[in-house]
Amino acid sequence: MTEERGATMTRRRADTRRRLIDAAYEAFSEHGIRDTPVELICERAGFTRGAFYSNFSSKEDLFLALFQEETEVRLRRFHDATESVLGEVVVGADEDLSPTLGRIADLFMVALSADKDWYLLCAEFRTQGLRQPEIRDRIAAAFRYFHAELGKVLVGALDRMGRELTISADDAVLVLIALYEQGLQNYLLDGSELPADGRFVSELIPKVMASLIVPARS
Template sequence: MATTGVSLETPKRMTRRRAETRRRVMAAAYEVFAETGIRDAPVELICERAGFTRGAFYSNFASKEELFLAIYEVEMRERAERLRAAVEEAAGRAAPGSVDEVLRKAGLLFMESLAADETWYLLNAEFRAQALRQPDLRAPVAAAERRFHETLADILHNLLDRLEMRLTVDPHSAVVAIVALYETMLERAILDELPDKADSRYLTDVLPRLFTALTTASR
């Protein structure tokens, strides 16, 4: 069973004890969500796994949806930092303009284990479908995705600067296209039951070609 490895920073005006409670609830919730799905996850089971009462749960999160959004923020931040590190490593070894080489290396470095990525993709897909059906969830989900996309755009901008390249479209559109391709790759790998998702042609062939189409030399 994949776990999130969640680590929650202590916000202002929140005690360390309460922050630790939130961290444990989030870690337990990730495990339960992975086992049962978000909609069918019993709050009681989450509390049991975390070692707290329902009162502790509801003093920190108004609902399972709010809890998942908190997990989403942490998961996306951790993924963005891993991607930033992978891109920095790949770019540091590449010659200016060698976009294809950098993207292949960065893509392979970013790929996590099959179990962890598949689990997260399934949870994220379930929650997005839920948000599409529930108007009150759309705004917070859209805001969380926007923050993640802004971070990705910053990583992309820094990468292209180092390679002496620039985008031919606006950064937001580029990130949306890249994320859509990444999610499609995961979906196809799951449905097709590919034995080695890290070697998927989407990462080794299609992704570099997409980047090539979206970029040009800065001079």
């Protein structure tokens, strides 16, 4: 009986966290992290402030949980989609990799920011980390983990193609992210819709990626 009660409480707590995270994602997307009151998250989730603070210490703590969940989903999608792409091609040592790199670059960018709302939330999250020393380390660690895992998938894909990076995986990911985010910022500042296949995805990023790889040493 005690075990059943404990399992029920665990499921109930998990359900509470799930509903709070889902409600927060919606509210954060509408108002931003800073301008979303805890009361709004609680109202949309159907819980009291007490339920909120029994699960999360702050809005930032909640967003960190959301970020970790979302990055795991994106990493799985990137890995699975990359495997699908590589399963369709046979790459030789002298073969032109541009088409395959273009498809992998597109998948890489989708893993970073599939939509405007998520990009803006991540940008705000990073900015808060710069301004708030008490959460800076946790935010930095979350982004480091995400980027490191992206690098592992990228290195694995290149290995399957008989290629390797000329710089570290961490540096390669930072270069590609910097290029992508600058292009994305330009679109947003211009008031444009995010392109499904903009020039920085279809042309620039594959070319930069190609410049960072060489045939693998046997």
